[in-house]
Amino acid sequence: MRNKRHLGQAGLDELLRQAGVDPASVTAYDELTEGTFNTVYRIGRSGGDLMLKLSPDPAAPVLTYEHGLIRTETEYYRAALGKAPVPEVVHAGDDFLLMSALPGRTWFSQAEVITERAALRRELGALVAGLYQITGPGFGYPQHGLVDRWSTAFQSMVDDVLRDAARFQVDVPGDQVRRLVLDRIDLLDGVQTAVLIHFDLWDGNILVDDGRITGLIDGERAFWGDPVAEFVSLTLFGALDDDLLAGYGSPVDAEKLSLYRVYLYLIMLVEGTPRGYGPEHEQLTRLVRRHLARELKELGP
Structure with a gap:
């Protein structure tokens, strides 16, 4: 899909550092292919996997309501945590969200x-x-x-x-x-x-x-x-x-x-x-x- 954004290992490492996670703890970055809007990576770590979501390229065409969805997703998880099985937010940036990986x-x-x-x-x-x-x-x-x-x-x-x-x-x-x-x-x-x-x-x-x-x-x-x-x-x-x-x-x-x-x-x-x-x-x-x-x-x- 033309609005999806992709990062190499150096870029992914930098986002983890911004989130306070040591890139040296990572065993693998695996890009998931199911979605059609954001880009999602599963981050393998011995202490527990994480999920990283990247918003589309800022220049990509999107619907009006699709602006700022990373912030909305962050709000949803924080509001629902403890009341439903949702990921725990590790770090939220302007254009990326790092969260815990759930089983299943x-x-x-x-x-x-x-x-x-x-x-x-x-x-x-x-x-x-x-x-x-x-x-x-x-x-x-x-x-x-x-x-x-x-x-x-x-x-x-x-x-x-x-x-x-x-x-x-x-x-x-x-x-x-x-x-x-x-x-x-x-x-x-x-x-x-x-x-x-x-x-x-x-x-x-x-x-x-x-x-x-x-x-x-x-x-x-x-x-x-x-x-x-x-x-x-x-x-x-x-x-x-x-x-x-x-x-x-x-x-x-x-x-x-x-x-x-x-x-x-x-x-x-x-x-x-x-x-x-x-x-x-x-x-x-x-x-x-x-x-x-x-x-x-x-x-x-």
Whole structure:
């Protein structure tokens, strides 16, 4: 991907020194290849592995909300530490984050061999319910400043991605989306408490080891908002399932869930252009457009 930044050993050694870690303790630097935005290295050390995340090159094109995501991820982990299995922040710079490595591999990478799916979904629902005890002083993306109303924050989030769509010349139904949001201001204003939302909790960002969830990672897209918003990524391209809801312990508002799904689908459609997605992503794009059309139909004309 054209926005990813790579460092040689000398550059990696220098970042470790900035973080107060002796490069001589390192046994290996291994670059992970799964992500499409940041660059991530696993740092092998006899005293415990670390993970190093680098933000994209400052000159790389990004979406409006993607500025300052290292700071947001840092805030997410610090807020959630002790309440959920998240990495411990070792050091946070302006454009890099050094954190502890967690046990396990992604749920996605083990999907074919995991046999405890129902139990894991219940455990995941309970973890999410626990995270909602973490409240913030306002709504929105931390890197952009918080506001006192969820409707104001969400309108701004939607407007930003629609402006990004125009900037990157991606065809999306902007006027229809804006109208659907405006029609639901009262519904959005019913959200009185800002809770910590990961917003990217699909199976690729959940670590599993020995039948238990051992990590929630990649918290860079977090914001303070409506608890319902978390269920977009928890049910990506799928329906709410009984096991997840049983672990969560509360119903989920279907109308708001549709609205927040629209927002994520817009992001997924627009981000492919600055990231340089090729023909191999055309199938995903078609899938996203089908789901976007379905949610728009659910929400009305």
